Amino acid sequence: xxxxxxxxxELSEDQIQLIARALADRRRYEILKRIATRNGATxxxxxxxxxxxxxxxxxxxxxxxxxAGLVRSExxxxxxxxxxxxxxxxxxxxxxxxxxx
Amino acid sequence: xxxxxxxxxELSEDQIQLIARALADRRRYEILKRIATRNGATxxxxxxxxxxxxxxxxxxxxxxxxxAGLVRSExxxxxxxxxxxxxxxxxxxxxxxxxxx
DNA sequence: TCATCAATTAGATGGTTGTCGAAGTATCAA
DNA sequence: TTGATACTTCGACAACCATCTAATTGATGA
Numbered sequence: 503x504x505x506x507x508x509x510x511x512e513l514s515e516d517q518i519q520l521i522a523r524a525l526a527d528r529r530r531y532e533i534l535k536r537i538a539t540r541n542g543a544t545x546x547x548x549x550x551x552x553x554x555x556x557x558x559x560x561x562x563x564x565x566x567x568x569x570a571g572l573v574r575s576e577x578x579x580x581x582x583x584x585x586x587x588x589x590x591x592x593x594x595x596x597x598x599x600x601x602x603x
Numbered sequence: 604x605x606x607x608x609x610x611x612x613e614l615s616e617d618q619i620q621l622i623a624r625a626l627a628d629r630r631r632y633e634i635l636k637r638i639a640t641r642n643g644a645t646x647x648x649x650x651x652x653x654x655x656x657x658x659x660x661x662x663x664x665x666x667x668x669x670x671a672g673l674v675r676s677e678x679x680x681x682x683x684x685x686x687x688x689x690x691x692x693x694x695x696x697x698x699x700x701x702x703x704x
Numbered sequence: 705t706c707a708t709c710a711a712t713t714a715g716a717t718g719g720t721t722g723t724c725g726a727a728g729t730a731t732c733a734a
Numbered sequence: 735t736t737g738a739t740a741c742t743t744c745g746a747c748a749a750c751c752a753t754c755t756a757a758t759t760g761a762t763g764a
Binding site for chain 2: 518519522523525526528531534535538539586588591592595598599601602603
Binding site for chain 2: 739740741742743744
């Protein structure tokens, strides 16, 4: 785990729910999995090919993931790149652990 | 963490989704939190008082939590007791960690 | 400038789900 | 046996959400 991922992040109750709901959709889960395991930039186009999904639907899901704080986006010309926000994921895991065990 | 919680549990893709969806509702999250932190039996009646909730709605949520495998129930006369299934929660956390980081 | 490609937004639709009241089932005590 | 209590199931309703098509914005290259 890189140092950046160890920095603690404060998650509000609302963000906890946003994250939980973001993870509760199968497609979003798979998309996030892909972005997370890449550990670098994932272009939007990459996912369109991979998931047999409409651009509109993909855009919707990406917004959900970004609103939840699980990914960050950057524009690169006419493309969009996505980066996993590992700190937020770890903060969520820590929160689940401390709330539910 | 008790030994029982360390035993690994195999979670199917479907169960992953069931758990994620179970956690995605605020009320269910609070209910589970209460059951989990008790670390023993939590009577159904206990939650009715605590959460200002209709019996029907509570019953619905408990079924969701139980179907997801996050709690186990036992009938005690006319009461129902709930027990946290810590192993399942930990299996879910492990899964998130390995899938998403 | 114009055509093209990438992605977002708008609007519509169908399916899912959280909620409740009412009826049903099960248990216990008098 | 009767009544009360604890919970479940049923049926309905409203809100939410994933999905799509079509229209829009924005950037690139010819």
